[in-house]
Amino acid sequence: MQDDPKTLVSTQWLAAHLDDPDLRVLDASMYLPNAGRDAKAEYDAAHIPGARFFDIDDVSDLRSDLPHMVPPVEKFMSRMRAMGVGDGHQVVVYDGAGIYSAARVWWLFRLMGQDDIAVLDGGFPKWQAEGRPVEDLPPVVRDRHMTVRRQNHLVKDVTQVSAASKLADTVILDARAAERFRGEVDEPRAGLRKGHIPGSKNLPFTELLNEDGTMKDPEALRELFAARGVEAKTPVITSCGSGVTAAVLNLALERTGHRIHALYDGSWAEWGAFPTLPVATGA
Structure with a gap:
């Protein structure tokens, strides 16, 4: 794979940069x-050396009834300062599943x-499988200011998604498993209806990954997206169960x-809970 410090890096890249003074691992x-x-x-038992624990449920908007919604800017800034993550840092984020919740961060x-x-491509499982170093020590943290400029175009709310569903001018991609998308099984969260946003298309996030938990190469990804009607200039809104996958x-x-x-930050946890919003089932 081609390492890109703005999207995805290999375990080899991280190992080579682990001692960089401005690297922060989450x-x-x-x-x-x-x-x-x-x-x-x-995490407490074993993590990549120097890694801080990023609690997705804590760094969220606790005023919302929905799980781990985007936090207010001030809360995000204060949490990152406390973790010693700020301006001038290169951040690498990983998770214990391969590529799962790290993408949300x-x-x-x-x-x-x-x-x-x-x-981190392949996440902690790949790092451990390669016999790379781990530790159980808490990191030494020094405060660092972070300048935040919220990019509102990267997130959509239920009103915007509803309009996109009706106008059909945007491809809405649902990352949940196919049986959940089709409404064949109950949702993991109680009280949610079964099915999907009308007009949305299913692309389970697992289809984007190789067997070892790494992400498929860009050409294979383009083919998966093209099969759902997504070309280079097609506007896309992604959705899932609660905005993680x-x-x-x-x-x-x-x-x-x-x-x-x-x-779509609210995703199915929001859409599936509103009886006034339309729901589709089947493929």
Whole structure:
């Protein structure tokens, strides 16, 4: 793969840059409740040297009833300062699944106007499989100011997504598993309807990944997007269950050179809860 410090870097790249003074590594692992895994406990037991733990549920808008919504700018800035992440830093974010929740943090940094951030390709599983160093020590953190310029075009709300669904001028890509998209199984979150946003197309985020958890090459990604009607200039809105795996699609779009994409932050946790919003089922 081709390393790009603004989208995706290899374990080899990170190992070569691990001692760079302006590198910051974030462990952004999170799991669904039914996974039976404790992300913070796993971080405390072993993480990439110097990594800080990025708690996606904490760095969010706790005023919202929806899970891990985008935090207010001030909260994001204060949390990053406390983690010692700020202006002039190259950030690499990873997770314990391969490429899963790390993409959400990559997208969140992009939303906050921070471009020098990349996801670790293959994540912690690949790093460990290669026998690379880990530690259980808390990092030494020094405050660092971060200048935030929120990029509002990178996020969409329910009103904007509803309009896109009706106008059919934007491709809405749903990153959930096919059986959830078709409405054949219950949603993991209680009280949500089954199905998908009318007019949206299904592209499970797992289809973007190789068997070893790394991301497919840009040409293979372009073919997957093209099969859903996405070309270079096609506006795209990504969605999923709660705005996490949708970001894997945004990351993949960016890898192909596609620039006109946004993420529906509320995703199905919001759409599926509103009885007045239309729902489609089947393929």
